[in-house]
Amino acid sequence: MARIRVLVVDDHRVFAESLAAALAAEPDVDVAAAGSGPAALRCLERGAAEGRRFDVLLVDAELGAAPQGALVARAVPDDAEGAVDGISLVAGVRQAQPAVRTVVLAEKDDPRRAALALQAGASGWVAKDCSLQRLLAVVRGVLRDETHLPPALLTGVLRELTAARKHRTDSERLVESLTPREREVLRCMVAGLGRKAVAERLFLSPHTVRTHMQNVLGKLGVHSTLAAVALARRAGVGPAQLGEAPLAGDVVERGGQPA
Helix, strand or coil: CCCEEEEEECCCHHHHHHHHHHHHCCCCEEEEEECCHHHHHHHHHHHHHCCCCCCEEEEECCCCCCCCCCCCCCCCCCCCCCCCCHHHHHHHHHHHCCCCEEEEEECCCCHHHHHHHHHHCCCEEEECCCCHHHHHHHHHHHCCCCCECCHHHHHHHHHHHHHHHHHHHHHHHHHHCCCHHHHHHHHHHHCCCCHHHHHHHHCCCHHHHHHHHHHHHHHHCCCCHHHHHHHHHHCCCCCCCCCCCCCCCCCCEECCEEC
């Protein structure tokens, strides 16, 4: 009998241990529990190193209690003890071990969070108070590449995903209106670089960078760097990577004068 390796990730210890014990009673399930995102990542790494990879993660939707507005898929921090919310953990696992399926366990239906979870890579969203048989059906279903959502959530999730796609399309159109140099400046903004750092990286004068940033904000129709970065992220613009050369063919300035 093929065995299913399940990792329960929940910072409520009693719930995690109770669910793990219930799952472990199944003849084809091996289960472990982790009390945080970093602990879950360590379990995944250890399992992979030992040749005993986990198949499914059951992740608490409220893991880490992320602040309102921070519910975006982002890379898991390097600090192994840093707080990692449930949605971020889903995204991190998809990046690190894409073969692992994740199912989010939630105390209440929330179309927006469920849509975020699916966008981050989750294969299912299940109520914490569902029956054990229902949960086992979802676990086995996601291993067949099925996606599981409560019927009551389906309409709301589809609406959220459609709206997110529209926002992305609109954002992509705005980003496409930028010149190559303005897009490079935007990538530096996404990377969190200030005006001086952008100037040094792109061999431009601070005055020129300031002009480019103003043009970027104007073309994107926003009034702050934070809003520009959020729009860029929706459009799929990634951060500039350190060590990259300036754009080929661009005029490079030194000391405020074109080189």
